[in-house]
Amino acid sequence: MTTITLENIGKRFGTTDIFQDLSLAMNSGEFVVFVGPSGCGKSTLLRLIAGLEDVTSGKISIDGRDVTHTAPHDRGLSMVFQSYALYPHMTVRQNIAFALHTEKLPKAEIDARVNEAARALQIEPYLDRKPKALSGGQRQRVAIGRAIVRKPKAFLFDEPLSNLDAALRTETRIEIAELHKSLDATMLYVTHDQVEAMTLADRIVVLSGGRIMQVGTPHELYTAPANTFVAQFIGSPKMNLLPVETTARGVELSAGKPALPVPVRPAVQLGVRPEALRLVAPEEGLLTGKVALAEYLGADLSVYVDTEHAGRVTLRGPGTMKVRDGETVGLTFDISEAHLFDANGDAIRGEMKAAA
Amino acid sequence: MSLSQRSENAILTAPLVLFLLALLGFPTVLDVIYSLSDVSFETLRAPTFTGLDNFRAVLADPDFWQATWFSLKFAVLTSVAECVLGLALAIYFSPILRRAPWMLAILIMPMIIAPAMMGLMYRLVLHEFIGPLPNYLYNWFGVSYGFLTAQNVFKTIFVIETLQWTPFALLLFHMAYESIPEDIREAASVDGTRGWRLLTRIELPLMLPTLGVALFIRFIDGFRVFDNIWTLTGTGPGGSTTSLSIYIYVAFFRSGEIGQAIAASMILFAAAFLVLFVAARRGRGKETA
Structure with a gap:
């Protein structure tokens, strides 16, 4: 079980401040969604937690351990990218198993984990195909499979559904919600789509211009928006x-x-x-x-x-x-x-x- | 009133076909005739048909085989050296080149020098009596090294060719390395894949097509090498730097063995065609797989 804490995070690209003094705590087993319009810093926030970007100031802790300056792989997190970022020259099986081979796990353990993930995600039929031969939805599952097998402390999703068509998006959304229930893992999820945020989240973090506008359950955000931004961002059609x-x-x-x-x-x-x-x-x-x-x-x-x-x-x-x-x-x-x-x-x- | 698709196609492609026939077809036919004839500069318009005599003569000529061996060895060694060096440099310099792309212009400078000029330049630099390099080597280090002697000349031209064309491989590999999607590297870094494993299991496999192309281009360029060697050493001491191109040139212009020279070039053409044909088929097979 994993808690993630951000304390007074600041991030600057060149002379542009993305965040100033942002603090947030994510509880163990919680599904937290970062939502906001493009350019609000939600993806940057996720990348800071993943360690793909360095914070300019502040402190990030995972389970109480300070990981502010820890390399991404030492943070014990898995990330699912918007573009899936599958290794194109490897088969689905190799893609899923690759990180486990990097960790030098025993062969039997790797096979067991890959097969288990493949069964859970129903990707067994195409384990020996290359990513090129898969549809967008199938690639998405492979990317999730690659994240699951590592048994990470927490999952990070960076707009994972934005490249899927509408029908598939709804379907995959439900699968991610079920996945969260069955794994009982901490998940952080970035999206610009308030419907995804409302349906998936235990708690939603609404961001705008690098500032947290409101943190709350979907019900709280809908019934008691803290400001006009949240009031109009959550709900469709938007509030008058x-x-x-x-x-x-x-x-x-x-x-x-x-x-x-x-x-x-x-x-x-x-x-x-x-x-x-x-x-x-x-x-x-x-x-x-x-x-x-x-x-x-x-x-x-x-x-x-x-x-x-x-x-x-x-x-x-x-x-x-x-x-x-x-x-x-x-x-x-x-x-x-x-x-x-x-x-x-x-x-x-x-x-x-x-x-x- | 409208023409059928077929005749329309025929009319539209006719100029190109005629152009190709005139520019490629005519010399090819002439080459075939000359390669099967006894012909000299005096008898260009009245060659005597001699069947496969020229081919027999070429294949029986030890100089031809020596030249072929030279070209093959030169092409394999230089292309491999250039690609290995170019790849290593491209990866080593990538952080610098990402920040200062203009540095690439300096690194690829040797490519813009004409190979013939390169040969002439080194002929001066390495000259036994007047060359600065042998002179200082002797004066400062007491080393007397004959760069252009029979036993060293191959090493010398190998280094000259590699120095000039490694930048070409560097350029190709730099572009291939930079075109690897950043999110793939990020996925790897979250997974804990780093350093040597990242390079050999993810980056190199993704650059494999470029590696193939670079090796292929450099091999062809090395195999047909002519001008830098010709200006540096000619056929070399004891014919030691006679590449296939130099062999053909000498046979044609120096010895006036026009039939033999063209027969040799026909053999080269057939061999090249075979190699390209197989390579193209394998390449296509890979694409559909």
Whole structure:
């Protein structure tokens, strides 16, 4: 069982600071996903943990041992690369066994481990093929097999599904989740896809511009985003942010519609998820607007409404809902489902005590 | 109104075919005729047919076999030496070249010198009486070494050829080494594969195609060697530096044995064709495997 701790990590490439003073602890057996837009530093963070890049400052420990300046192979981690990085001149069996031969394990042990991994990943039929003769999904399994057989302290995945097509991605995602359950190993996983993050993670680390925006379970991130960035990054379609004014009466939508209780700090934005919005008659709505477009997705219907005061707002309802383009509609939502954000974009929480 | 695909193809390729026939076909036919005839500079337009006499004469000539042996030995030794040195240097210099790619320009400088100039230059440098190198060797170290004597001349031209063409191998291997995907090295480093094992089990196998090409090109270049040896030593003391190309040249222009010279070149052509044919077939077999 493995814990990984980052303390005050700093990383600089030339004159560009990627991280400054980043700290994070990953618990034993946990599936931690680093997620964020491209350029947020999530892959660099993984490579720092793997030892492929050196930190500029700070300390990395694995199971309490300081590995900040330890070579990658001495950290006891396995990594699955985005491009799979299989050795093209070796067969699948040789690829999987190579690291074990490097460790000079006994032959019988190597064979046993390779066969076990091959069975678990269902790659037995093509153990004697070269990577060139495999499909993307098969290569992915081989790369995972190569990581498993070393029985590492933890697994590092660097966007492992981004080169697969949509159907295969979902399938492999489920397999990785099952793998985590069966191995009970610590896994760190980098992705830019919030769906992968939500479905796989025990805990998600949302990164932006080299800073941790929020760490939490998928449920926490969805129900209690710490700031507007996380609020809009997690969830699809993304959360609506409506401009509000905080007056003596409370928080009001600019239209002067019913106020929310007075928060401790003045709120300037109100967030409401598309699935929390309901369609009502124009005069009953907290907001009114015209339907610009409705996207039918089978089970769901996404409705884009151009409102007078808050611009375009997205609503997600059941696929059975009926709306006409150009129709004037009212939108309403439960106050308990609203998120308030201050001028810095940080969430204001626990302050809406007085009843409306 | 439209032509069939077939005749369209024929019309479009006709100029190229005619061009090739004129430039390659005509000399080839002429070569075949001359190689089967008794011909001199005076009788170029009226060769006398003599059957396979020229071929018999060439194959019976010990000088031909000596020249063939010389070319073969020279080609094998120089190509292997150049590739081994080039590979070692490419790997050794890779950290420097990655940071300062312009250094490559300096390293490959010898390649831009014409081989004939190289031969002339060393003829001066190594000359028994006026050459600076033998002079200083004697004055400073008391060593009297005849670079161009019969027993040393092969070593000397071997070193000259290797010095000039190792940079070519270095260039090829440098590009091959740098084109190994970085993530493969990273995967290896996470696995604990380092140093000698990384080189022999991962990097070298990935560079194998380049190694084959480099050896092949250097072998051909070494086998047909002419100008640097010709300007340095000519046929050499006792014919000791007569490569196959020099043999053919001498037979043709010095001895006027045009038929024999062309017969020798036909034999060379047939041998080269055979080697290339086998190499190409094996190469293709590998690709489909």
